[in-house]
Amino acid sequence: MMVELKTAFAISIMVIGAAGSAVGQALMASNSSGVATHVASFDVADVHPSPHVLRPFMDGGELHGDRYVIHQATMADLISTAYGVDSTNVQGGPSWLDWDRFEIVAKAPPTTSKADLRLMLQGILKTRFNLATHEGSAPMPAFVMKAQAGKVKMKEAQAAEGEGTCDPQPPPPNQAAGAIRQIVVICKNETMQKFAEDIHDMAGGYLDKPVVDSTGLKEAYDFTIMWTPRGLLGVAGADGISIFDAVDKQLGLKLALETAPRTVLIVDSVDKTPSANPPDLDKKLPALPPAQFEVATIKPSKPDTQPMGRVNNGEVDVHGLTVKQIISFAWDLNPNDSEAIVGPPKWLDNDKFDILAKVSTDDGGDAKVKPPQLDADELRHMLRALIEDRFKMKDHLEDRPVTAYTMKAVSPKLTAADPTKRTRCDEGPGPNGKDLRLGNAMINRLIYCQNVTLEQLGILLPNLAFGYIYYPVADGTGLKGSFDLTLAFSSVDRTLAPPPSSNSQQTGTTLAADPSGAVSLFDAFKNQLGLRLEKEKRPMPVLVIDHIEEQPTAN
Template identity: 45%
Template sequence: MKRLLSVLGMFCVVSAVALAQEKPATKPSFVIADVHDSPYARQVYSVGGPMHGDRYNLRQSTLVDIIALAYGVKPEMVQGGPSWLEMRRFDVVAKADPKTSEADQKLMLQSLLAERFGLVMHKGEAPLPAYVLTAPGGKTKMKQSPEDAERNCKPQNGQEMAGGAPLNVISCSGFSADEIATLLAQVANNYLPDPVLNQTRLEGKWEFTIKWTDMRQRAKAGAEAVSIFNSVQNDLGLMLERKTAPRPVWIVDRASETPTPNSPAVAKELPPLPMPQFEVSTIKPSGPNSKPGGMIRNGQMTLSMIPIKFLLTYAWDFNPNDPQMIVNMPAWIETDKFDIVAKAAMPEPVAGQLPPQIEDRELRLMLQQLLMERFNMKVHMEERPIEAYTIYADHPKLKAADPTSRTHCKEGPGPDGKDPRQANPMLTALFTCQNVSMRELAAQLAEFATGYVYTLPVDATGLTGRYDLTMAWSSASLTVLKPPPAPGQPVSSDPDGAVTLDEAMHSQLGLKMVKTKRPVQVLVIDHVEETPTAN
């Protein structure tokens, strides 16, 4: 009996040790984190991620963006969860040891998601849209490459035409079928918004030439446009079709829309960092040898033959197509051209971290300051009546959404995979939304249809439901000469021609877009001098 008790005692001790060993290690956490709703931005996209010094910053990020970053997956691999997961945006400012590894930064972000949003997920599998590459009958028009052939591609763009547009031409060798699928997803991403999966069952390496019309050039090419789908079939002898395919995913079981409150110590522990400054800047009138162009990237601007109006619209984040947002603007601001070189003072890089980055919103503020100093400019913001769209219901053609589905809008086909741009090259935009309110649709149009919509539209439809919709239209540059309908005549569109956004809204959704005057915050120039101060 004593021996049995002794054995049981030893078993309990060993079991306790085993359980202690099996208990998952606690994930590291940020020292402190400020999590709050993102401020309004005209165009929104998630930015940030890598640490700079002791700060970890994310801006304009949905919870899907944050989960994808934390777990090292693509956003489409995050499925399930509440409807707001892809729409509500957050800023995250967190503090950690500057030497924190990238792997530990992800673990810290995982901890933040669990602690602040109550995130619970599990791994699973889900059928997701994908473009599937197959070889009917196991045959192909490609040539076999030697097994030791190195992977190589040579672009030959501009050498061949289809209609009035150049063809994209790439000749490649040494590619496996998997690598061909990856290549197609990279070079033709405006045709292929979803992943390309190889199901050809082709072995070995291959050489081939593929020729297609860029999606943005299809209107110029007209009926002779060659889609990537035609090219894959005609040049490679393969089929590329949009289907659904099971893929491993993370499934969100639970997440709180409102994060837990920030610590009272946030203000002390995470004070705002000093605003970056341009350490070097030169502004001078463009000379006879200047050529238009340049770049704006990571705190650096090199611009040539640029009107000051362009800089104003960029600095104050206005739609550059809208002539109403800057008031009291002297004529020379649009006509005089300048060459500008400006470089921000960058913080010292930290070993093991990516080089420091200047956020876009910081660069805009820096440019505002530069313009005001160098052109002795004084401005203020005030409300003025301007023309902007209001959306009304006419004869709605809207499909009621599943209220439990995730709310999102994207460029590309809907669940049925149909793409009207293939039949009508004049259609350049394909817009799909799921489970959106009319107010959310209005906000998304301001982001996706910037050639038409300059200011956030107002929803006056009176529709209170949530809807799924798909809509296609032509870029504003293709419809600028299209006359408006005669008074009292319905909006109509030519099935083989350009379709304005107004026409698409009316014919495809049964909604009307009407320009009306309403007060909007504009930039008023009180004083500006034509000659900049000396460099």
């Protein structure tokens, strides 16, 4: 699992035949000499809209055997993946580019390279969505990494073979209760260009813009870097260290936000609906049997084990998690929602377990073959099967009344949006650059939404306001059109009032104001948007546990 993108480049390809022709045609790519070379395409591809989920995010993009799978990807995600550019460098396009989501399941030879997979995905976008793009330039903010003359503290790599790696380390097994968890990453044979990509992925709490390597360092290095997660920096005091200070003091580099012209990929046109899948898809692309763990060990956690979990090279390593926490992940439930699971025994919240599970690898006895990387959807299904098998769990889903909210208009303070702009909500300031978090240290959430209807905002709130909202918020405002809006509020842990639940003592439609200066989501809606969130009961799917054993079956 990640701890907390990629250098822009474009590959020009020419599609043979008419636009919209079946996937499987040969694509043509021009090499440096200008001579056309054939590039293999996917044998067959299933492309369709994604099913609705509460917290959508793109997952996949790896080749598992002969299957290339992408889940819950926006068109901007697909373009970013296909062309190897950061999603912020994908410019233009229709308003739905960041909203509509798609699934892709395609077949390719297991030995297909990542470079060819990108070309093949480009082929899908061009033939199935009629995507047309061109390169351009635009001033874009980015975190620029520079070397300080005579101050670089990294050692050149001892073994300069193979691709560089940066591996997050598990927390100490006996870390004292209340101790601040630090992120420790060991990097081997790492170039600065690759480190710029890796640090952006691992320190996303700090680095919400791409990281660009401007160090001028061409060698590969071995080094260790440690920093405090962004969310814990405020409470860590003198023991905390930001990613910026860590890069400076531990590596001898500088990491600073700058604005400079960058190459961008501009979307000229793209179809919202993909062309039809080929006939007899079930025969050409039969469903694979459900993935399972080859071996799994489950045992009670030792006292004071710090909770952690990671997935690496086909191995799932979990420590100190309750069965309820594991079930919440496996069934994609909000772990803070007391209504999401019906009928759980008391021990489900208390008994903690360690799980070490490995995925089978068809490596033909070759130890160099890496196990397949698991995407989140696949991992969830495997954990469901494991829990149901080892804990003899019987369960089903059904609709039951749960605590939900409806937006109501009070004195709306909304700005009409340009309907041609891309619909999106991002963490951070809007175009005016005003950061409302700077005036109140207790406000740590800042959301800017562009060209969203209030119905769309309600759909996004379970993801944007984790801890406050567990289910989509219904739009009862009667306000039509789309809006640009900013919400500044405190995460639920910074408010004195408890998060909303069926057991909450809250009687009004807003949480009580925190004397410390914290601003709840409910107060932010009322004071900043002129809207009210009214609590109600609404039928939603919940997980009903009919039976579960307290002790797992023997390993």
